[in-house]
Amino acid sequence: MTKVAEESGSDISDTGRIAHLRSHVPGELSMWFFVIGDLLIFGAYFIGYVYYRGQDPDLFLQSQARLNLDIGAINTVILLTSSLFVALGTSAARNDKVQEAIRLFGIAFALGVAFPVMKAFEYIPEVTAGVTPGTNLFFMYYFVMTGLHLCHVTLGLVILGFVIRSLRVSAKPRMSFVETAATYWHMVDLLWILLFALLYLMR
Amino acid sequence: MTSYIRNPLTLVWALLTIVTVVSWLTARGGGSAHVVNVTVTLVVLLIAAVKTQLVIWHFMEVRFAPRWLKLTTGGWLVGLLAFLLGFYFAGI
Secondary structure (H helix, E strand, O other): OOOOOOOOOOOEOOOEHHHHOOOOOOOOHHHHHHHHHHHHHHHHHHHHHHHHHHHOHHHHHHHHOOOOHHHHHHHHHHHHHHHHHHHHHHHHHHOOOHHHHHHHHHHHHHHHHHHHHHHHHHHHHHHHOOOOOOOOHHHHHHHHHHHHHHHHHHHHHHHHHHHHHHHHHOOOOOHHHHHHHHHHHHHHHHHHHHHHHHHHHOO | OHHHHOOHHHHHHHHHHHHHHHHHHHHHOOOOOOOOOHHHHHHHHHHHHHHHHHHHHHHOOHHHOOHHHHHHHHHHHHHHHHHHHHHHHHHO
16 A cells, blocks of 8 residues: 655655655555444444433533543643654654654654553542442443543554564664554544543533 | 644644643533533534544545545544534434
């Protein structure tokens, strides 16, 4: 899929030489089928959540009041910033700036690690206060959706780790792998954007 | 360093972060009462949809992708938003 490069002309600084291409699928096509499948599965959860919320709005609103909005917002900014560094790292790798790419992916990884740490600060007080998936339907959705998302974050961190390792060991970046990993990490980011709006913000 | 700050990707990130803070403050202010509030819900869901499209378009580089991928991701987002708003308004 990755037929980037080798085109002459001026560089576009944001994404490197990809800007010369049209109809370029970033990364492996198989990852995009996975991403689209994941978007459909999470989409079904989101629609189910809003449907059941409509059946008992007061229960959902009162339960929502028990969430830590500030941690939710901070985690949104953490993932957005991590995504930015992955995008910048992809651009650097595309321009063969390997050391810069390693540094940028390293920052993205560190920010990614901060997400589960913050989530623990949110989960632990909730669980110790007796709030569990069995508490009510809102918390069932909350724990299942954020738990599934956390699994995605964990897998994403493993993938980012492999990207950093791959950049360290080979002189020429494997762009297809870098783009595939970046696509997955950005999906993790966008799913959280929607989770944050649905679980913490909507009224 | 300057090149990162002036990078279009950083500008997209700044926009995403600003709208996140706006959503956060909207929920903290008018929405903190935890009662049904159509305005707050419309603002936060539309902002979330715009943010999602920005991530898909710029970070996931779908703006360079073939038409089928643009249509699939765009169709998913529009369809999702329609279902979410439809069930929200049906439930209030």
